Amino acid sequence: MTLAPYKGIGDPKVHVTKFESMMFLNSDSDPILCRSFSTFLDGAALLRFSSLPAGSISSFDKFARLFINHIVASKIYVQDSDYLGTIKQGQHESLKNYMTCFTIAAIEISYLNPKVQLHAIKSGLRAGKF
Structure with a gap:
């Protein structure tokens, strides 16, 4: 272990x-x-x-x-999926770093609907190409 x-x-x-x-x-x-x-x-x-x-x-x-x-x-408690909407990829933030921060927050949410999670991920990405 x-x-x-x-x-x-x-x-x-x-x-x-x-x-x-x-x-x-x-x-x-x-x-x-x-x-x-x-x-x-x-x-x-x-x-x-x-x-x-x-x-x-x-x-x-x-x-x-x-x-x-x-x-x-x-501890800052993440109580529901609304919090995920506040996580945005910074202007110079890498996709990897954004996904890491997003995943850490998402893990804390019990019974997170995958559709809500996907929508929040997409909404948090900065505009433009990867």
Whole structure:
């Protein structure tokens, strides 16, 4: 089982659960869990938890709650397909970058109608040739 570093996209509870499942195979020691968890973070999440004072976490459960609460409090929720209409390809943005940003947002929407998704992709493309 592999676990990609958490970059702030997706449900933090799912990330913690996957991490615990993966680590259960290797160790269930609180110190090891706490020290290992940061290796599965990236971006702002990694910077935030790297700045915690030494000794400020007494258990992995506390660490996980802190992580989930912080991410949930700062997360921008994409609630429905209307949000996809706001994603536009920038004047000098590559098609690859546009599709990456669009896909990341679309993954967060439950039960997204493929027709709505396709319409939003087309609407967000800048005019002209690829």
